[in-house]
Amino acid sequence: MSMNRTSILVTASLAAVVHAQAPQRVVVPASAATADANSFEWVAGASSPLRQQNLIAASHLTALVGRTLTALEFRRTAADEVYDGAPLSLLVTMSHAPHGPLEAHSNFASNVGANATTVFQGTLTLPTSPAVPAGPGAPVAWSANNVLRIPFTTPFVYNGGPLCVDVVGTPVAGQSTSWWMADAVFEPIGGAVSDLGGGCGAYGGAQKRWSYASARSLLPGAYAHFEAYGPPGSLGLCVFGHRAPQPIPLSLLGFASPAGCDLMLGVIDMLVPAPFVPDANPGLLHRGGLASVELRVPNSAVVFGATLTTQWFEWTQQATSNALEWTVASAAPSLGMALLEGHPQEPTGTLSVHLAHVLRFEAQ
Amino acid sequence: MSPQGGGGLRVMGPALQGGTIRVEVGTNVDSVEISAGSSAETIRHEVAPGKVNELPVPPVPGGTILWISIGKGLNRKVVLVEVLAP
Numbered sequence: 207m208s209m210n211r212t213s214i215l216v217t218a219s220l221a222a223v224v225h226a227q228a229p230q231r232v233v234v235p236a237s238a239a240t241a242d243a244n245s246f247e248w249v250a251g252a253s254s255p256l257r258q259q260n261l262i263a264a265s266h267l268t269a270l271v272g273r274t275l276t277a278l279e280f281r282r283t284a285a286d287e288v289y290d291g292a293p294l295s296l297l298v299t300m301s302h303a304p305h306g307p308l309e310a311h312s313n314f315a316s317n318v319g320a321n322a323t324t325v326f327q328g329t330l331t332l333p334t335s336p337a338v339p340a341g342p343g344a345p346v347a348w349s350a351n352n353v354l355r356i357p358f359t360t361p362f363v364y365n366g367g368p369l370c371v372d373v374v375g376t377p378v379a380g381q382s383t384s385w386w387m388a389d390a391v392f393e394p395i396g397g398a399v400s401d402l403g404g405g406c407g408a409y410g411g412a413q414k415r416w417s418y419a420s421a422r423s424l425l426p427g428a429y430a431h432f433e434a435y436g437p438p439g440s441l442g443l444c445v446f447g448h449r450a451p452q453p454i455p456l457s458l459l460g461f462a463s464p465a466g467c468d469l470m471l472g473v474i475d476m477l478v479p480a481p482f483v484p485d486a487n488p489g490l491l492h493r494g495g496l497a498s499v500e501l502r503v504p505n506s507a508v509v510f511g512a513t514l515t516t517q518w519f520e521w522t523q524q525a526t527s528n529a530l531e532w533t534v535a536s537a538a539p540s541l542g543m544a545l546l547e548g549h550p551q552e553p554t555g556t557l558s559v560h561l562a563h564v565l566r567f568e569a570q
Numbered sequence: 571m572s573p574q575g576g577g578g579l580r581v582m583g584p585a586l587q588g589g590t591i592r593v594e595v596g597t598n599v600d601s602v603e604i605s606a607g608s609s610a611e612t613i614r615h616e617v618a619p620g621k622v623n624e625l626p627v628p629p630v631p632g633g634t635i636l637w638i639s640i641g642k643g644l645n646r647k648v649v650l651v652e653v654l655a656p
Contacts, residue, residue, distance in 0.1 A: 384577060410611060411613075416612075492608055558600075
């Protein structure tokens with residue numbers, strides 16, 4: 207009897223130890239724990255040098271507060287396609303971010319917290335992953351052949367608040383894979399863009415549409431993207447304001463402009479100069495130079511549904527672009543995650559506040 | 571037909587005149603740019619939520635090479651596709 211009682215106590219103690227040491231796994235966002243999410247994203251270093259920062263709101267991480275994070279995993283997306291494996295070099299840094307996803311910056315350094323910790327640096331192998339015949343939407347197991355697992359050589363204690371997961375990946379020379387897509391979640395929201403016309407000059411085809419605004423960037427907490435094509439090396443003026451009741455021919459304002467150049471702005475709020483930068487790829491020089499302007503959209507109800515008009519002016523042609531009337535989305539994204547992505551040698555990247563990887567954390 | 575491209579942008583299948591081309595984008599950019607090799611007209615298409623897009627082939631003669639690209643700077647990705655007569 208005494209032996210039995212001892213056995214029971216030992217067994218119970220061992221079970222308690224095993225329970226205490228059993229890793230906890232938390233998938234962010236939780237909705238993708240067992241389900242294939244609705245988008246996909248490449249993996250840093252799988253096929254190109256890449257830096258990816260995922261900023262995660264505290265609301266996704268409540269189960270991990272006070273825990274020690276010991277590994278991070280990316281799961282492949284569901285597709286009826288074998289993904290070829292490849293080795294890749296990774297540098298992974300974790301930190302308590304100085305702000306949440308909707309306050310994220312397009313500058314990588316600004317999103318890294320003071321306690322940045324290198325949790326992994328070295329070479330890992332993306333597994334060769336079998337096809338998922340049922341295709342998108344089919345569940346994909348968190349099994350070794352579907353997952354890039356990054357075991358932390360330095361554990362990271364999560365104390366709460368927004369988390370910055372910073373991954374810099376580089377392919378191993380001659381061994382990259384062309385297509386290995388990790389699961390990602392996409393919130394299908396955006397603003398609206400309406401083309402008002404008024405363009406002229408040598409770019410934009412017959413309709414002279416040489417300026418663009420990204421509807422999906424017109425989100426509270428995002429950077430609204432405005433771009434235009436023009437003579438390489440020339441300077442563009444990106445003009446923000448409110449549309450005029452009637453188009454105003456530029457020639458009436460004293461400009462030596464080609465026919466069809468109409469000012470579509472009645473009120474001008476802001477002028478932003480931007481150069482038309484030639485593409486580094488010589489084959490793309492026929493497009494002209496590309497000028498880019500980013501406008502921070504604050505995460506504030508004040509801007510929900512706000513409407514402005516943007517039109518470019520190119521000096522050497524004295525030409526106007528097509529004007530774009532645009533409207534910010536009527537609500538902030540609710541994803542609670544952001545993804546900043548760019549080249550490791552560049553200080554800034556492209557920020558999305560409506561798209562992010564599906565991640566699984568392992569914690570003790 | 572094997573996909574063309576990779577590393578964040580690829581094109582599946584042929585580009586037939588009057589048809590569409592299937593473009594897959596694996597990065598977080600929100601638009602795809604298409605132009606013919608000699609014109610200053612670039613057409614932009616916003617990337618759909620699923621990141622797999624059926625985009626119209628521009629009205630160009632068979633044999634024209636289309637330049638399909640995403641991103642900018644060092645993260646620019648380009649795929650060349652020939653337009654085929656049906």
